[in-house]
Amino acid sequence: MSAAALAFLSAGFGAGLAVIGAGLGIGKLAAAAMDGSARQPTAAGDIRTSMIIAAALIEGATLFAVVVCLLLAIAK
DSSP: OOHHHHHHHHHHHHHHHHHHHHHHHHHHHHHHHHHHHHHOGGGHHHHHHHHHHHHHHHHHHHHHHHHHHHHHHHOO
16 A cells, blocks of 8 residues: 555545544534523523534634645645
């Protein structure tokens, strides 16, 4: 197996792990936000805003990880 093939394989694994981690993180975030909104409906707007900001930060970090994986795969 060539070095380029291993680079592409490891980039695929790295990007996959980053996306799986982000999915799990956003899932826990949404579950906690729903629980908080159910317990205190008057604060639902503030909880929703905080959840969206946190989800955007998670997505940004995930996108950065995927781009790094792809750049490492194509660097020669």
